[in-house]
Amino acid sequence: MNQARIEVTDLVVHYGDVTAVDGIGFDIAPGELVTLLGPSGCGKTTTLRAVAGLETPSGGSIRLNGDTVYSANQRRNVPAERRGVSMVFQSYAIWPHMTVFDNVAYGLRVRKLPQAEVRQNVQRVLGLVQMQDYADRPASKLSGGQQQRVAVARAIAFSPNVVLFDEPLSNLDAKLRAEMRVELRELQRRLDITSLYVTHDQEEALAISDRVIVMNGGRIEQIGTPEDIYNRPRSRFVADFVGSANLIEGKVRGPSGANGTLIFDAAGGVQLEVVALDAPRAGQGTVALRSSYIHLDRVPDSHNAVKGTIHRRMFHGDFIQYVVDWPAGQLIVRRPPTELYEEGSEVTVSFAPDHCVLL
Amino acid sequence: MRSISLRQIVMPLVVLLCGALVLYPIGFLINESLNVGDPSVFPPEEYGFDNFTNLTDDYRALTNTLLVSCIATVLAVIFGFLQAWILTRTNIPGRRRLERLMELPYYMTPLIGALAWGVLLGPKTGLVNQLWRSTGAPGDLFNIYSAYGIAWVMALFEGTVAFVMISAAMKSMDPSLEESSRVLGAGKLRTALRITLPLVAPGVLSATIFVFAEMLGSFAAAFVLGIPGRFYVVTTVIWQATLSFPPDYGRAAAMGLSLFGVMLVTLTLARLVLRHGTYTTITGKAFRPREMDVGAMRWPLLAIAWGYIIVAVILPLGALMLTSFERFATVIIPQMQFTTANYTTALQMGSVGPAFVNSLILGISVSTIGVVVIGVLAWIIYRSRMPGSGVAEYVIMFPQAVPRLVFGLGLLWAWINLPIPIYGTLWLLALAYFTVFLPLGLRTIASVVLQVDPSLEECARVCGAKWVYQMRTVTMPLLRPGLVAAWLLIFIASVRELGVSIFLMGPNSKVIAPAIVNSWLSSSSELSAAMALIQTATVFIAVAILFSLARRVTGVTQ
Numbered sequence: 059m060n061q062a063r064i065e066v067t068d069l070v071v072h073y074g075d076v077t078a079v080d081g082i083g084f085d086i087a088p089g090e091l092v093t094l095l096g097p098s099g100c101g102k103t104t105t106l107r108a109v110a111g112l113e114t115p116s117g118g119s120i121r122l123n124g125d126t127v128y129s130a131n132q133r134r135n136v137p138a139e140r141r142g143v144s145m146v147f148q149s150y151a152i153w154p155h156m157t158v159f160d161n162v163a164y165g166l167r168v169r170k171l172p173q174a175e176v177r178q179n180v181q182r183v184l185g186l187v188q189m190q191d192y193a194d195r196p197a198s199k200l201s202g203g204q205q206q207r208v209a210v211a212r213a214i215a216f217s218p219n220v221v222l223f224d225e226p227l228s229n230l231d232a233k234l235r236a237e238m239r240v241e242l243r244e245l246q247r248r249l250d251i252t253s254l255y256v257t258h259d260q261e262e263a264l265a266i267s268d269r270v271i272v273m274n275g276g277r278i279e280q281i282g283t284p285e286d287i288y289n290r291p292r293s294r295f296v297a298d299f300v301g302s303a304n305l306i307e308g309k310v311r312g313p314s315g316a317n318g319t320l321i322f323d324a325a326g327g328v329q330l331e332v333v334a335l336d337a338p339r340a341g342q343g344t345v346a347l348r349s350s351y352i353h354l355d356r357v358p359d360s361h362n363a364v365k366g367t368i369h370r371r372m373f374h375g376d377f378i379q380y381v382v383d384w385p386a387g388q389l390i391v392r393r394p395p396t397e398l399y400e401e402g403s404e405v406t407v408s409f410a411p412d413h414c415v416l417l
Numbered sequence: 418m419r420s421i422s423l424r425q426i427v428m429p430l431v432v433l434l435c436g437a438l439v440l441y442p443i444g445f446l447i448n449e450s451l452n453v454g455d456p457s458v459f460p461p462e463e464y465g466f467d468n469f470t471n472l473t474d475d476y477r478a479l480t481n482t483l484l485v486s487c488i489a490t491v492l493a494v495i496f497g498f499l500q501a502w503i504l505t506r507t508n509i510p511g512r513r514r515l516e517r518l519m520e521l522p523y524y525m526t527p528l529i530g531a532l533a534w535g536v537l538l539g540p541k542t543g544l545v546n547q548l549w550r551s552t553g554a555p556g557d558l559f560n561i562y563s564a565y566g567i568a569w570v571m572a573l574f575e576g577t578v579a580f581v582m583i584s585a586a587m588k589s590m591d592p593s594l595e596e597s598s599r600v601l602g603a604g605k606l607r608t609a610l611r612i613t614l615p616l617v618a619p620g621v622l623s624a625t626i627f628v629f630a631e632m633l634g635s636f637a638a639a640f641v642l643g644i645p646g647r648f649y650v651v652t653t654v655i656w657q658a659t660l661s662f663p664p665d666y667g668r669a670a671a672m673g674l675s676l677f678g679v680m681l682v683t684l685t686l687a688r689l690v691l692r693h694g695t696y697t698t699i700t701g702k703a704f705r706p707r708e709m710d711v712g713a714m715r716w717p718l719l720a721i722a723w724g725y726i727i728v729a730v731i732l733p734l735g736a737l738m739l740t741s742f743e744r745f746a747t748v749i750i751p752q753m754q755f756t757t758a759n760y761t762t763a764l765q766m767g768s769v770g771p772a773f774v775n776s777l778i779l780g781i782s783v784s785t786i787g788v789v790v791i792g793v794l795a796w797i798i799y800r801s802r803m804p805g806s807g808v809a810e811y812v813i814m815f816p817q818a819v820p821r822l823v824f825g826l827g828l829l830w831a832w833i834n835l836p837i838p839i840y841g842t843l844w845l846l847a848l849a850y851f852t853v854f855l856p857l858g859l860r861t862i863a864s865v866v867l868q869v870d871p872s873l874e875e876c877a878r879v880c881g882a883k884w885v886y887q888m889r890t891v892t893m894p895l896l897r898p899g900l901v902a903a904w905l906l907i908f909i910a911s912v913r914e915l916g917v918s919i920f921l922m923g924p925n926s927k928v929i930a931p932a933i934v935n936s937w938l939s940s941s942s943e944l945s946a947a948m949a950l951i952q953t954a955t956v957f958i959a960v961a962i963l964f965s966l967a968r969r970v971t972g973v974t975q
Contacts, residue, residue, distance in 0.1 A: 112875050138878040139887075151876035155894045164890075165880035212880070222879075 060088045060250040062123040062219035064109060070117035070130075071104050078104040080276035081118065088219075091246050091253040095263040096273035097299065102256045103148075105273075106222050109254060110145050111138030122220060139168075144218035148225040150209040154198040158189065158208050161197050165216035183211040186245060203234050210242070214249060221246075223255040227262065239266055260300045264288060272296050288348070290335055294417050297346035304352075304389050306330070306345045310416065319361075319411045326385030331361045332414035344417045349390040351413040354380070354397060354405045363408040368399050382407055424884040428797050432809045435794060438852045439815050442827030449830055450670035468671035475654055475672065482650040485568045485639070486632040492572035493632075494625050496725055497579025503722045504580075505587045508708040509715045515722050521730045522577040524956055526913045528930060530570045531641035532949050533733030534561050536740050536942055544736055544748045551749055562646035570638040573729040575628045582627065586620025605709075619690055626687035630680045634820030636916050641937055651676050652822050652916075659826065659920070666830070673823030681818045734953075741946035759947035769936070769948065772927040775843060776912050777955070779928065783850045784907035788900050790851075791858035796892060798859070799866045800874070810859075817856040821916030824853055829920045841923025849917045854910055858903045865899025901967045908963075909956050 064086040071079040079101040086092045094102035107113040109120055111127065114135060120128040122143060127136040144165070153161055159180055166176045184190045187207040192200070200208065206226065213221050226242070227235045243266050246253050257263050263270050264284040272279040272287060272295070280292045291297035294305065308324035319331040322345055332345050366384035373395070380391040380399065384407060391407065399405060450469070454462030472479075503509060504516050522530075537544050538561035549558040560566065594616065598608040636652040643653055651672060658669040711718060740746040744754040764770050794813065798806045816824055828849045832840055839845045873895060877887040893900075915930040922928055929952050937945040 110875075110879055112879070138875070139881045139883055141879075142881070143879065145876065145879045147872040147876055149870055149872050151870065151872040153873060153876075153891060153895075155897075164877065164882070168881040168886065212876075216881070 060219050060252060062088055062252045063121070064220060064252060064254060065121040066105070066109065066118070067120075068118035069105065069108060069115055069120065071101070071108055071113055071115045073104075077276055079108065079115070082273070082276070082278050083118070084271055084278070084281060086252055086254060088252055089250045090268045091243070091255060091266065093255045093257060093263040093267040093270045094273055095257060095260060095270050095300070096279075098258060100273040101276040102258075102273050103224055106145075106224055106254055106256045110143055110222050111136060111141045142218060143220040143222060144213040144216070145222040145224065146209050146213045146226040148228060150205045150229075152197045152200070152205045152208055152212075154196075156197055157193070158184070158195050158197055158200070159193040161208055162193075162212045162215050164212065169216060179215055179217075180211075183215045186214070187211045187241075202229055203238070206230060206238060210245070214245070214251070218251070220252045220254075223253060225256055225258065228257070228259070235262070242266065264300070270300075272300065274299070289413075290415055291346050291417070292335065294344060294346070297415070297417065302349045302390060302392060304347045304349060305417075306347060306386060306414075308343060308345065308386075310340050310343045312340070320416065322414070322416070324386040326387070328364055328384070328386040330414055331411035332416050333412055334416040346415045346417055347389075347409060347413060349379070349392045350377075352389065352391045352407055352409045354382075354391060354393060354399060354407060361408075361411050362414065363406055366405055366407050368401050368403050368405060371399065371401050427793070428801060428803055431790065431793055432797060432803075432806075435790070435855060436809060436812045438848070439812055439855065442824065442831040442852070443815070443819070445830040445834070446670050446674060446823065446827035449666050450674050452667045452670075468667040469675070471668065472671060472675060475651075478649045478651050478654040481564065481648065482633060482652075485564050485571070485650060486629055488565065488568035489571040489575065489632050490625060490629045492568065493575040493579050493628050494583075494621065496572065496576030497581075497583050497624065497628075498621060499721060500576070500580045500725055501584035501587055503718050505584050506709055507711045507715065507718055509711070509719045509722065511719075515726065518726050518730065519577060519580055521726070522574055524909065524960065525574075525730065525733070525953065526637070527571065527574045527635065528637040528641065528913065528915060528933065529737070529949050529953060530574050530729075530733055531638040532933070532937060532942075532945055533737045534566065534570050535642060535937070536746060536946060537561070537732070537736045538566065539942075542746060542942070544739075544746065547748055560646075562642055562648065564648060567638050567642050567648070567650075570642065571632055571635060574638075575631060576725065576729065578631065579624045579628050582624035583617070583621055586617050586624075590616050623687045623690045626683050626690065630683040630687065630818075633683070634676060634680055634822070636820070636822050637934075641934060644938065652820060655822055655826065656919070666826075669826060673820065673826055677819050677823055680820065684818050734950075737946040737950055740943050741950050743943060746942055746946075759943050760951070762944055763947045763951060769927075769929075769932055772929045772932040773951065773955075775846075775927060776929040776952075779843060779847055779850060780908045780911040780959075783847050783854070783911050784904045787851050787854060787858050787907050788862075788904045791855065791903065792862055792893065792896060792900055794855075795859055795862040795866045796888070796896075799863055800871070813859055814856045816853045821853060821914075822919070825849070825917035825920040828852070828917060832921075840921075841926060843926045846918060846921050846926060846928065849921050850907075850911050850914060853914075853917055854907045857910060858907055861903040861906055862896065862899045865896050865902075869895045898967070901963065905960060905963050908959055912956055912959075913952065 067083045068081050069079055069083065070077065070081050082101075082105065084092070094105055096102045104113055108115045108128070109122075115128060115130065117130045119126060119130065122141060126132065126134055127141050128134065162180045162183060163176050166179055171179070180193070181190060184193055187210055189204065189207050189211060192204065197205070197208065206229075209226070227238050230238060239262060255266065264287070267284055269281060270284055270287050271281050274295050280287060280296045282290075287296060288301050291300065291303070297303040297305065306324050308322050308330075311321040311323055313319070314321045314331055319333055322330045322332045322343070324330055324345075330345065364384050366382045366389065368380055369383045369388065370381040372379045375395070377392045378395055378397065380393065382389045382391050382405065389407060448461065451464045451466070452461035453465035453467045500519065504512050504519070535543070538546065538559040540546065540557045540560045540562060543557070543559070543561065545559065546557045561569070590613075595608055595612055598612045603611065634652065636656075639650045639653050640656065643649060649657065655669045655672050658665040658672070739748070741759050742755050742757065744756050744758070745752070747753055764773070797803055798810045798813070832845050832848070839848070869892075874887060874891055877891045882890065913930055914928070915934065918928045919931045919934070922931055929948070933945055933948045933952065936948060
């Protein structure tokens with residue numbers, strides 16, 4: 059049973075005058091896959107590289123498997139090669155001057171394993187990524203997807219407890235990316251590897267993770283399960299960055315009385331029932347509403363039903379995106395491709411109070 | 418922590434050692450230029466600025482230098498620009514082969530060019546002038562022993578340098594920039610004037626400044642063609658000052674430092690122009706430029722392209738070849754007497770045979786050791802993020818801006834005054850070569866270091882490899898193409914080195930380039946031609962062997 063934890067506390071990383079990571083902390087339990095999600099420049103890759111030992115932080119501490127590998131207070135910084143973690147690089151970092159076998163065997167040979175054991179392990183992991191027939195190929199003669207598989211095989215060959223993934227799928231085309239996502243998750247579960255995974259693709263993060271850490275400007279915006287992050291965003295940034303959401307400005311009037319919801323006055327005289335995750339503050343506020351949770355023309359059973367007009371329709375295949383004019387401005391609505399409305403037609407938009415989250 | 422400490426010892430050591438090798442002789446140069454006491458006493462008895470204020474006495478040499486450099490720069494840039502445009506932007510036939518041939522002048526060196534044009538256009542004895550007289554005409558058609566002659570030879574050589582720089586600018590221009598101008602309705606001419614020219618201009622300007630700076634410090638052509646006609650430029654005056662009795666080292670040093678100052682300013686300027694004036698042309702990405710259909714114009718353009726190669730390569734080599742096999746240099750057929758005696762003499766003559774051997778020994782050992790040390794140095798400067806590596810780069814690149822001859826002077830004093838008895842031995846020459854070729858090696862290897870994705874090395878470390886293991890299994894194999902190229906360039910540069918060798922060689926450590934020059938000035942042109950051809954052939958053979966080796970090495974891995 060894997061017992062390796064990753065514990066990051068108050069981590070600070072500077073690049074010259076720029077603070078790339080500004081005092082963040084999180085724990086990853088053994089066998090868990092946690093994703094660092096955020097836009098480029100948010101410090102997610104820097105955090106990952108600091109855990110790997112490839113960046114030198116200027117504050118905080120990092121513990122791997124109970125051992126302190128970095129501590130600003132103890133002036134301790136274990137070099138990358140002695141941290142025992144493994145990593146899959148965004149560029150794959152497949153050494154072009156070696157064969158597939160030599161690439162995968164590298165970590166085993168560094169650890170001076172006997173030849174037979176090296177061979178056996180390389181065969182095993184190449185089998186796991188379905189690349190056993192390519193062992194003797196020069197690594198420079200592989201396609202992008204094959205290089206990706208070799209990079210994963212190399213990272214798990216020496217049976218590390220912790221594997222770091224730096225945007226491993228971002229260079230693949232969309233179809234292959236979706237397939238590899240499933241395979242990576244399978245492999246991570248099967249081998250029980252504690253994983254820290256960096257991506258800027260919110261869909262990938264939601265699909266693959268046990269928990270997601272949303273980062274912005276070197277700080278953590280929210281930590282939670284994928285469902286948590288999607289259904290109950292804590293900040294404007296999270297609501298906007300993860301998934302498609304409508305942000306509705308307005309004023310909190312007070313409790314409605316029924317099942318703990320609040321009354322919220324939006325523009326155009328629209329009155330909504332909303333929920334608050336924290337103790338609600340009176341006054342100006344913003345409500346986040348996922349575009350997939352809005353119904354068009356459903357029998358208005360109860361709350362939050364308003365009349366509107368279809369302004370624009372865009373067919374996406376898996377869904378249809380509507381821009382709906384309503385008294386409070388415009389709403390983005392996503393419906394299944396079976397729910398077809400003409401542009402200009404009158405509709406009633408409705409949504410449950412539970413899905414209107416006061417930020 | 419032991420693995421780290423090895424790296425921590427090696428890195429500063431290499432940087433400090435190489436830095437000292439560069440700065441130590443320059444320190445001596447500055448010291449000597451301020452010496453106004455007895456020049457043969459060290460340390461100087463008296464300091465002052467007299468050497469600098471007296472420089473005005475040499476104003477003839479200064480104006481000569483400017484005259485020659487200006488004429489030669491203009492010619493070289495015209496040659497280079499035309500050649501670059503024809504070979505990168507037009508559809509004349511056989512461009513690939515022509516482009517390959519354009520590398521040849523680089524292997525030929527200005528010394529060969531000077532000797533060959535001396536043989537061709539020397540007064541009275543020059544082959545062309547012989548032909549001219551045989552028609553009954555009086556006097557000489559051309560006299561190469563003049564400012565124009567020197568400028569001509571330098572321009573032919575530096576034309577290649579200008580070609581390389583300008584065609585790089587032309588090649589790295591994104592063709593879609595021109596295409597979008599055409600799509601928006603601008604004609605060919607308007608596109609050329611409003612889009613192409615502004616984009617290429619910084620490249621041309623920086624090539625012009627760079628070539629000019631090179632010419633200010635150049636020595637070989639002015640030496641071979643200027644001395645017989647008593648036409649002096651700054652570098653030859655420096656040489657003269659060290660030979661006079663008593664040797665006027667202070668004056669030589671002051672003059673050398675001033676030249677160094679001027680070159681440093683112009684080279685910095687060239688770099689600034691390239692950095693700030695360039696829009697898209699230094700992305701480092703090579704595009705296949707759009708070729709212009711020049712129609713019937715392609716035959717005259719083809720003639721121009723071949724004309725340059727004939728004048729810069731084929732004619733000089735041919736003349737040297739003919740001369741080297743003759744008893745007396747002549748083109749009048751009834752007077753020709755063919756012999757191989759010049760070659761046997763060249764290889765047997767007391768000091769010449771050993772000079773060849775010495776040059777080969779130096780070339781092989783300096784390039785081999787140099788590649789290893791500079792390889793580590795390049796990694797330290799561009800990869801390790803060691804504090805101060807920017808300063809280290811600056812210091813290591815210093816010899817580039819110092820005229821070779823001036824650096825030789827500094828090295829001479831620096832090592833004479835050290836209680837290590839290496840003056841007059843090959844050790845000193847090896848050390849000097851290594852020092853002056855640091856920039857060449859660093860630039861060549863750096864271009865490869867910068868291309869290697871850092872994550873390839875990081876991955877090795879994450880896999881558990883220590884520094885030495887990572888350098889051995891990942892870094893060095895990936896740098897191999899750059900290391901091979903650097904070896905080759907340093908080898909070629911060593912075998913043909915003149916400026917430093919001329920000061921540092923002793924009676925028992927002769928090398929080939931100065932030996933050729935001495936033979937030219939003191940004995941026959943036929944013998945010198947044979948020696949120069951043997952030197953050129955040596956370089957060519959080495960290049961050929963190395964290219965085939967390199968192809969095999971890279972062919973296996975890629």
